[in-house]
Amino acid sequence: MSPVAIGLVFPGQGTQRQEMGAPWRDTEAWSLVEEISLHAGEDVEELLLRTDADTLRRTDLAQLAVFAVAMMAHREARRAGLPAEVAGCAGHSLGEYAALVAAGALSLADGAALVAERGRAMREAAEGSDGTMGVLVGAPLEKVAELVDGLRAGGAELWVANLNAPGQVVVSGSREGVEKAAVDAPGVGAKMITLPVGGAFHSPLMAPAAERLGVALARVRFAPRHTPVVANADARPHDGDCDWPALAVRQLTSPVRWEESVRTLTEELGCRRLVELGPGRTLAGMVRRISPATRMLAVDGPKALETLAEELAEALAEPPAEPLAEALAEPLAELPAGPRAGQEVSA
Template sequence: MGDRWRDTAQWRIVDEISAWTGRDVAELILRTGEPGLRRTDSAQLAIFTMSLLALDYLTEHHSIGPIHACAGHSLGEYTALVAAGALTPETGAKLVAARGAAMRIATLRCPGTMAAILGAGSEVVEGFAAAARADGARVWVANVNGPRQVVVSGTAEGVDAVAQDARLARLKVVRIPVGGAFHTPLMRPAVPLLRRALAAAEFERTGVAVVANADAGLYTATRWRALAERQLTAPVRWTAVLATLSRLGCTRLVEVGPSRILAKAIGRGDHAPTVRYFGYPAEFEP
C-alpha cells in the first residue's frame, strides 16, 4: 500500500506517526497484508497515514487551492479535521490510534459485520433492520452513503436477517469484510477509552468549515469532542453531509486516501459536484 511513497518527501510523516503512536507504521503500510489490516486498529492507522501522505503532497505541490470546507466518511472525519486545521497531525494520529484500539476492544467483546444494500433508500433498509430488531436481532443502519446505497451493521445473525429481506425484495447485497458492528450501539464499549483520548486532545478554532458525520451540521472546535464520541455509535449520514457541502457552495471536491471509494459514489448522484481523487504521487489531475 505504501511502496509508492517511500522515495518522496512525504515519507517523513510515516516516521512521525510511528513516533507519536508507538506503532511501526512503515511495517503497517509496506508489509502488512489484507488479513492483518482487517484488524480495525491497524487498518485505521494505515488509512489515516495514507490520507495524510496524499494531503501533504497536494499541499506541497500547490495542487489544490484554498480549502473552503472539509468532510470525511467515518475515520475520514479525522483527516478532515486535520485538513481544516482543527487538529494537528500529531493530535489526529494519537486520536486515530486511540479510536482504533477502543474499537478493537468493542469488536472482541461483541464481534459483528456489515453489508451494503444497493437499490433502496434508507427508509426501506431501516424498515428491514427494525423488523429484524423486533425479532430480537441486533442490526442497525450504519451508513447512508447515497440515495440507493445503505450499509447495515450488527451481529452476523442480524445482518443475515436484513440481507435475506433485501434479497427477497430483489435488492443487491454486498458483504463488507470487517469484524465489527461499526456505527451501532455495539460500539459502546469503545466509548470510555476514546473519551479519555478526546479529553486530552486540543481542538483548534479554524476558519474552514468541517461537516459532521452524525448530523451533517457545522460545528466549532468546542463541539468536536462530543461529536467524535457520538460518531462511534451513530450512523454516518453521508448523503446529508454532501447536501451541506452543496449548500456551502462546494462544487469541486478532492478525495484523498488509499482507494477511490467516495469519488465513485458521489459521481452517481444528480447535480453531483466535480470530484477528483488523489491517493499516490503524480496521480492527481488538477
C-alpha cells in the first residue's frame, strides 16, 4: 500500500510551557512518561506537571519535556486513526528526534536517551560561551546572509542558524555579535527580536556539544529502513540509507533548513496535509507561510484528536498524491538548488 499524502512534523525547544503535560494525563499515552523517565534519567512527570516556567527554560529540561509531549501526541494520534505508513516526517531541531522515533528509525528508549544527552551537552557548551540568538524578521535570506557575512568578516562571532520561513531567519553567535546584528538590521529592512535562550545553538559555538553527542550516537542503532525523515542539516528525505549519526552531529553546528524541509515534504514527497504533533502551534504558523495551499492541523492536546480523526477520514479517501519527483519531466537533480542554509526559535 502506498503511503497516504500525510506528513508529520514535530516542534522543538521554545514550545515548552508550565504544566504542559496536564492535558495528556488521563490518556493511555501517559504511560510513556515513565518509560521516557527511565531511559532519560530524569523525572519527566515532574517536568510536565509541577516544574515552574523559569526552570523549564533550562535547555536539557525543556528538550526532554517537549520530546515527551510529542511522543504522547503521536501515540494518541495513532489511536485516533493516524496510519502507521505516512509519506514523511520532519522535526524542527530537537523535534527531529521525535520524528525519527515516529518514523521507526529509533526506538523510544534510544530517542529518550539521546534527547537527554543532547540537552545536557548543549547546556554545558552554552555555559562555556556567552552566546545567544535572535530572529531577523522582514528581510530575505540573501540580505540576512550578507549582513551576517559582513559582521563576521569584521570579527564578530555570528552565523545564520535557522531558515524558518520567508522573512524569518534566526541568527546565532556571541552576545556581542547578535547585538551588532540588531543594530544593523534596519539597513537590510529587518527587525531583530532577541530570543530568551542561553546559548548560540546551531552555530560553531556548539562544537563541544556535537563532539559529546557523537559519542552517544555511536552507541545507538538506527533502523536500516524506515519512513522517510527530512533532515534539518540537508533538507533531504532519508529512509535509512544514510548516516544519521553524522547528520545529527552536523545539525548542532549548522543551520536548520526548515523552509526547505517543508517544501521537500509538500512538493517532493507529495504531502497534502501536515500534522504537527506536540506542544503549541509554532510549526503550523511557519507552514502556512511556506506553503499556504497545504492543509495543516496541530495536535497540541487531546481535544484536537476529534478534528484529526475527521481530517484522516477525508485524507484516506483521496487518491494517492503524485510526488514532485515523479511528476516533473526533468529529474530533480537538474532543478535549481534552494538556499544552502536554515531554525524555529528552538534548539
